[in-house]
């Protein structure tokens with residue numbers, strides 16, 4: 101409780117005023133905080149005894165930005181700009197004391213201060229672009245003046261934070277301090293006063309504002325951000341810092357910000373921000389459920405997935421044992437891990453020392469007994485039920501009591517796997533996505549008997565591994581793959597009715613996915629699905645015909661597309677066109693031209709329909725969980741918010757009618773709108789309203 105208001109406290113340490121903000125959990129700059137800051141600055145300015153001001157935050161971090169929950173609501177004065185103007189108008193040194201993550205408006209506030217000191221673990225950044233925005237409190241004008249437009253653009257367009265040592269090296273902060281941060285900031289302020297150091301505002305610095313390298317940097321940084329409005333606005337704003345006077349640049353930044361914050365893309369990305377945090381909360385989890393400690397992990401299987409999962413543990417600093425059946429397979433797996441790390445090092449994404457440190461955390465063995473000391477064992481062996489059950493029966497015998505036993509299956513019945521043990525309460529699914537060391541999604545599959553502390557342990561582990569954990573129930577394909585199967589069915593139909601792989605993929609890529617379904621299947625390998633279909637006695641006319649013709653995808657240089665040696669660029673293949681046209685003829689289908697709109701509807705709507713059934717069955721707890729799964733696991737464009745959010749924007753009545761149209765035309769009853777869609781549409785509601 102502060103003495104200015106609930107969030108802001110004003111105190112003095114002889115001639116130094118200390119303004120401390122405490123608005124847990126992340127000191128978001130909500131209205132009350134801004135009002136308290138403005139008042140504290142007024143008091144500091146008007147108190148002749150005060151020679152300098154320190155702005156610090158209590159809790160785990162300096163301001164982590166504007167309060168995102170206030171966006172879209174009527175603005176309340178003072179705004180952040182007013183607080184920043186008050187700082188710049190203070191004729192006494194103002195020192196920002198940084199710890200945790202000084203982000204967005206919090207970092208912009210610090211940039212308005214005369215000096216910034218930080219603890220060594222602090223990070224600073226402008227992640228607004230991740231919310232479909234740009235820094236709207238002067239960051240696009242002040243940061244380029246401090247570190248140059250090119251470096252500033254890197255931070256602003258990627259939204260990635262910068263660590264304190266780098267910030268010091270780049271002149272963003274003035275000093276890294278040890279010990280008590282506020283005390284060190286007060287000492288720093290005292291030195292500034294004693295030395296009479298000139299008060300130079302960042303806004304008045306022009307020496308770094310060169311256009312050199314800016315255009316190339318802008319092109320390189322935005323090349324892969326197709327379809328998004330915010331990155332282009334970031335580039336325009338930072339360019340303005342080079343070509344316009346400060347006040348004009350600031351004014352233009354404000355206009356760009358207001359356009360983005362009221363736009364659909366930012367609303368969608370803010371939905372994903374909060375849905376991601378909600379997804380980590382399991383609704384029926386009792387407060388008593390406690391995560392178990394994890395100090396050592398084990399992975400069974402050193403294949404592509406097993407190796408990637410092992411890297412996740414090492415990247416998080418957790419020692420991990422990888423178990424493989426034979427020395428050769430093990431060495432192959434460890435070599436693949438080392439090669440992955442070397443690639444990252446060669447791209448400057450990791451230091452060689454850090455690579456060594458992480459590799460040292462990975463131990464490869466061929467004895468399953470080695471899992472005996474692990475707190476969690478993740479099985480990543482061949483996707484075959486009997487193989488998995490054999491492994492779990494052994495783990496039941498060898499793993500220590502209370503160890504978490506997880507399977508990385510991407511669709512098999514976790515309950516059946518759990519029944520291979522005498523401790524089904526410790527068994528669940530941890531479905532990683534390939535490449536496991538890169539993809540952020542982690543589908544946690546809770547079995548019928550999985551205990552709450554086992555689930556809490558998996559969710560906690562997921563966050564430690566830098567993943568976005570989403571807890572789902574058991575069904576074939578869980579959430580993501582179950583919905584994806586609907587898209588595969590429609591892909592086959594579209595190809596039989598008249599579309600070509602390049603047309604289907606172009607429509608899906610234009611919608612915002614990084615890759616179309618045909619190219620994605622070529623990457624995964626058509627033979628994987630072919631084997632599963634044969635096992636289940638199912639047929640996919642075109643895909644089976646392609647496999648029978650040796651078109652397994654990238655691995656054979658031909659799938660739905662052809663791939664030149666060493667290239668991953670899909671090239672339309674006349675042989676494939678022939679196979680498709682022949683398949684249509686065999687079914688007596690008159691091929692017809694199919695437009696982009698119909699392709700997109702048939703790619704997306706049946707998936708949403710399946711998502712509705714998944715909600716009806718309680719396999720997913722919230723529509724937002726499904727959105728998070730698709731954004732982080734399947735390349736759904738974040739600026740469209742996810743399939744369920746997208747459906748709400750379309751209006752469920754429209755979705756119902758289009759699904760009914762396609763169901764009637766194809767005579768496929770499974771395309772009939774789910775009961776949940778019918779009900780919500782009739783009530784004029786959405787999935788999230």
Ligand code: T1G
Pocket residue numbers: 125126128164165166167168169180201203204205206208227228231233234235236237239374377378
């Ligand atoms: N506003 C409101 N709530 C926020 C928030 C924010 N800025 N940041 C976090 N929360 C909530 C979050 O929803 C969760 O709530 C709780 O705090 C803990 O968060 C003008 C326009 C700081 C790195 O984009 O990246 O400034 O679920 O679980 O993993 O230019 O939160 O507990 O109810 O994520 O330790 C720019 C957003 C805003 C940073 C901490 N700032 N936050 O991660 O905790 S736009 C950001 C984060 C802006 C200006 C512009 C992370 C974190 P609940 P958490 P964490």
